[in-house]
Amino acid sequence: MKLDERKKKILSSVVEDYIESAEPVGSKTLVEKYKLNYSSATIRNEMKVLEEEGFLEQPHVSAGRIPSTKGYRYYVDNLMKERKLSMVDIDYINNTINGFGDTDAIFEQVADVVSKVLSTPTVITRNNTDTIENIKVVKISEKLLLIVLMSKNGTVKDCIAKLTDTVEDSVIDQMTSILNQNLTGTPLGELHYALNKVIRRDLEAFSTVMGDIVNSIKYEMSKDLKKLNSGVEKILDNPEFTDIERVKNFINMISTKEIIDSALQKTEENKLSIVIGSENKEVLLNDYTVISLDIEKDNKYLGKLSVIGPKRMDYAKTISTLKYIKDKFNTALTSNKKEEAKGDNSE
Amino acid sequence: MKLDERKKKILSSVVEDYIESAEPVGSKTLVEKYKLNYSSATIRNEMKVLEEEGFLEQPHVSAGRIPSTKGYRYYVDNLMKERKLSMVDIDYINNTINGFGDTDAIFEQVADVVSKVLSTPTVITRNNTDTIENIKVVKISEKLLLIVLMSKNGTVKDCIAKLTDTVEDSVIDQMTSILNQNLTGTPLGELHYALNKVIRRDLEAFSTVMGDIVNSIKYEMSKDLKKLNSGVEKILDNPEFTDIERVKNFINMISTKEIIDSALQKTEENKLSIVIGSENKEVLLNDYTVISLDIEKDNKYLGKLSVIGPKRMDYAKTISTLKYIKDKFNTALTSNKKEEAKGDNSE
DNA sequence: TTTAGCACTCTTTTTGTTCAAGTGCTAAAC
DNA sequence: GTTTAGCACTTGAACAAAAAGAGTGCTAAA
Numbered sequence: 001m002k003l004d005e006r007k008k009k010i011l012s013s014v015v016e017d018y019i020e021s022a023e024p025v026g027s028k029t030l031v032e033k034y035k036l037n038y039s040s041a042t043i044r045n046e047m048k049v050l051e052e053e054g055f056l057e058q059p060h061v062s063a064g065r066i067p068s069t070k071g072y073r074y075y076v077d078n079l080m081k082e083r084k085l086s087m088v089d090i091d092y093i094n095n096t097i098n099g100f101g102d103t104d105a106i107f108e109q110v111a112d113v114v115s116k117v118l119s120t121p122t123v124i125t126r127n128n129t130d131t132i133e134n135i136k137v138v139k140i141s142e143k144l145l146l147i148v149l150m151s152k153n154g155t156v157k158d159c160i161a162k163l164t165d166t167v168e169d170s171v172i173d174q175m176t177s178i179l180n181q182n183l184t185g186t187p188l189g190e191l192h193y194a195l196n197k198v199i200r201r202d203l204e205a206f207s208t209v210m211g212d213i214v215n216s217i218k219y220e221m222s223k224d225l226k227k228l229n230s231g232v233e234k235i236l237d238n239p240e241f242t243d244i245e246r247v248k249n250f251i252n253m254i255s256t257k258e259i260i261d262s263a264l265q266k267t268e269e270n271k272l273s274i275v276i277g278s279e280n281k282e283v284l285l286n287d288y289t290v291i292s293l294d295i296e297k298d299n300k301y302l303g304k305l306s307v308i309g310p311k312r313m314d315y316a317k318t319i320s321t322l323k324y325i326k327d328k329f330n331t332a333l334t335s336n337k338k339e340e341a342k343g344d345n346s347e
Numbered sequence: 348m349k350l351d352e353r354k355k356k357i358l359s360s361v362v363e364d365y366i367e368s369a370e371p372v373g374s375k376t377l378v379e380k381y382k383l384n385y386s387s388a389t390i391r392n393e394m395k396v397l398e399e400e401g402f403l404e405q406p407h408v409s410a411g412r413i414p415s416t417k418g419y420r421y422y423v424d425n426l427m428k429e430r431k432l433s434m435v436d437i438d439y440i441n442n443t444i445n446g447f448g449d450t451d452a453i454f455e456q457v458a459d460v461v462s463k464v465l466s467t468p469t470v471i472t473r474n475n476t477d478t479i480e481n482i483k484v485v486k487i488s489e490k491l492l493l494i495v496l497m498s499k500n501g502t503v504k505d506c507i508a509k510l511t512d513t514v515e516d517s518v519i520d521q522m523t524s525i526l527n528q529n530l531t532g533t534p535l536g537e538l539h540y541a542l543n544k545v546i547r548r549d550l551e552a553f554s555t556v557m558g559d560i561v562n563s564i565k566y567e568m569s570k571d572l573k574k575l576n577s578g579v580e581k582i583l584d585n586p587e588f589t590d591i592e593r594v595k596n597f598i599n600m601i602s603t604k605e606i607i608d609s610a611l612q613k614t615e616e617n618k619l620s621i622v623i624g625s626e627n628k629e630v631l632l633n634d635y636t637v638i639s640l641d642i643e644k645d646n647k648y649l650g651k652l653s654v655i656g657p658k659r660m661d662y663a664k665t666i667s668t669l670k671y672i673k674d675k676f677n678t679a680l681t682s683n684k685k686e687e688a689k690g691d692n693s694e
Numbered sequence: 695t696t697t698a699g700c701a702c703t704c705t706t707t708t709t710g711t712t713c714a715a716g717t718g719c720t721a722a723a724c
Numbered sequence: 725g726t727t728t729a730g731c732a733c734t735t736g737a738a739c740a741a742a743a744a745g746a747g748t749g750c751t752a753a754a
Contacts, residue, residue, distance in 0.1 A: 062735040233598040251580040386697045409704045
């Protein structure tokens with residue numbers, strides 16, 4: 001798997017030319033455009049070796065070469081140079097991810113920015129390993145309760161329960177303490193199951209009121225499973241989408257939550273996960289590359305942001321941008337601007 | 348614009364056959380398939396008249412006829428018979444729209460059901476003519492306020508404001524009463540502007556805390572503008588989507604909030620709005636039909652549900668289904684199941 | 695008023711031809 | 725041993741011509 005300098009140069013030229021042109025790259029193009037000081041025949045011989053080694057592919061005998069999954073992988077791991085972001089992009093990112101709003105809002109902002117800067121569909125999934133720290137129940141009116149869930153990470157969730165009957169303040173206090181005893185420390189993702197247990201074991205006495213509360217919480221939590229899709233249409237401008245069937249398949253795939261979920265495994269500590277073409281376990285994704293980064297706040301895992309594009313995506317730009325975004329994202333999450341004064345923007 | 352019985356029969360046969368087959372309908376097909384007791388020559392003469400009158404169109408001289416916008420319009424207004432829903436659909440609708448959850452949840456359920464039963468993209472837009480009735484501010488902890496907005500229609504919205512500084516209870520009371528004095532009666536859709544006015548005029552004294560509160564409310568309200576899109580991919584299975592450009596245009600269009608918004612005018616009292624092809628003011632929609640119904644609760648207008656399909660959509664099924672859905676929808680909204688005991692479903 | 699018959703038009707499908715791109719191989723050159 | 729010029733070969737793309745098929749409009753007869 002060791003390539004000499006000339007082969008490396010050829011491979012990276014093929015990858016970069018193909019990323020730019022979407023056309024198979026021939027030996028002549030390579031010599032002329034990338035000033036390789038050899039004749040096209042030499043390049044041809046080298047390309048043949050690269051093909052035999054599995055780095056390049058040939059769509060058909062009279063076409064140039066395109067990178068294989070293995071070729072892209074080698075390029076990403078060994079040959080690619082990271083790229084500086086353009087000032088335009090930097091400005092746009094900095095101005096848009098301003099950290100205002102709650103976590104949900106920031107997630108939305110980021111998904112939007114990424115899909116705009118990279119012209120690529122962007123998916124954000126949330127994963128709640130965050131745990132319940134405290135539950136408060138506040139009586140708003142005769143038949144309205146507010147339930148506030150505070151998590152260890154500092155997220156505050158709340159929901160309203162409309163009651164069937166009026167309820168004594170003392171009963172509310174009792175229920176609140178039972179809820180706290182049973183649920184403190186429960187990961188938000190598992191709250192659903194925990195609630196079912198609680199309602200069976202301890203709370204039959206308060207059944208209807210408790211039912212109202214529990215259902216209200218369950219519904220609020222279900223919102224969190226939501227997947228955030230942004231800029232799906234962007235990918236359709238790539239030249240690989242001239243085939244109608246492919247468009248349909250892609251739209252279907254991206255609309256199917258399960259497929260995307262399955263495609264995203266946990267990434268390595270602090271690194272971007274790059275899954276190229278057939279490296280994807282999900283067969284439907286074998287023609288695409290998925291690049292994901294973990295979203296963290298105070299070292300807690302909150303979820304994952306992924307962009308999806310053709311294998312022929314601009315790896316250098318995508319990766320540089322995502323790394324930059326990751327920092328901004330973290331800053332936005334930790335320094336929640338809600339806590340800062342807002343007197344300045346009078347609009 | 349009066350058509351004799353034979354012309355009516357021919358027109359409705361052309362429309363129905365074209366809806367089914369997506370192919371221009373010729374005179375021979377008509378005679379054989381729809382047992383018209385005339386020769387194909389007679390039918391041809393009649394079709395020619397119908398074309399001259401603008402009810403039919405001919406893609407080219409050696410093709411059959413397809414309905415024009417005017418033809419579809421006549422069909423929908425005069426010829427179409429409503430169809431009984433299948434038991435499968437009725438069951439599915441009844442089981443899925445169960446009225447549990449808050450208004451948002453019900454909207455989502457309905458959008459999902461509609462797009463599944465009709466295999467068509469479904470868009471729900473919310474329009475808040477609903478007005479503020481009461482605002483409560485509850486102190487949850489030192490630096491956390493809960494703001495609860497209650498509307499005339501009974502919707503309850505709430506949001507959390509994280510404060511920069513601690514705040515006296517008396518200040519909160521003061522602010523609450525100022526908010527109520529200024530905002531009661533304001534339509535939710537205009538709250539954004541009203542808040543800006545308020546903060547300038549009366550509340551400079553409390554600026555930072557008030558800023559926190561106002562921004563929190565603004566953010567919460569912005570969620571309401573959200574458009575709900577369901578089943579966009581469904582439309583791509585129609586044979587008109589073999590042209591790649593058309594697919595891209597459609598996906599772009601449906602992703603562009605403004606276009607859809609502009610397409611939806613207020614409908615007549617208690618009726619479905621059916622806008623066919625070139626009847627759409629928005630040029631990009633001229634090849635599509637948009638059918639919308641108003642969503643109401645206790646005679647208040649809450650928003651609009653629309654399905655979008657090719658002009659060649661199955662009008663009879665779509666309209667029958669939407670009428671049925673409208674009832675279910677209203678029932679779900681009024682008899683909010685949150686208020687009913689949930690002891691029965693122990694899962 | 696209806697219809698059989700037919701010439702006509704236009705699209706779709708098929709088939710064949712040419713063209714250009716890019717290769718692999720061979721033999722010569724470095 | 726490595727590199728290169730040269731050339732035969734393969735293949736897809738583009739184009740043109742031909743053939744097939746569908747459905748019409750019109751005429752003249754029933």
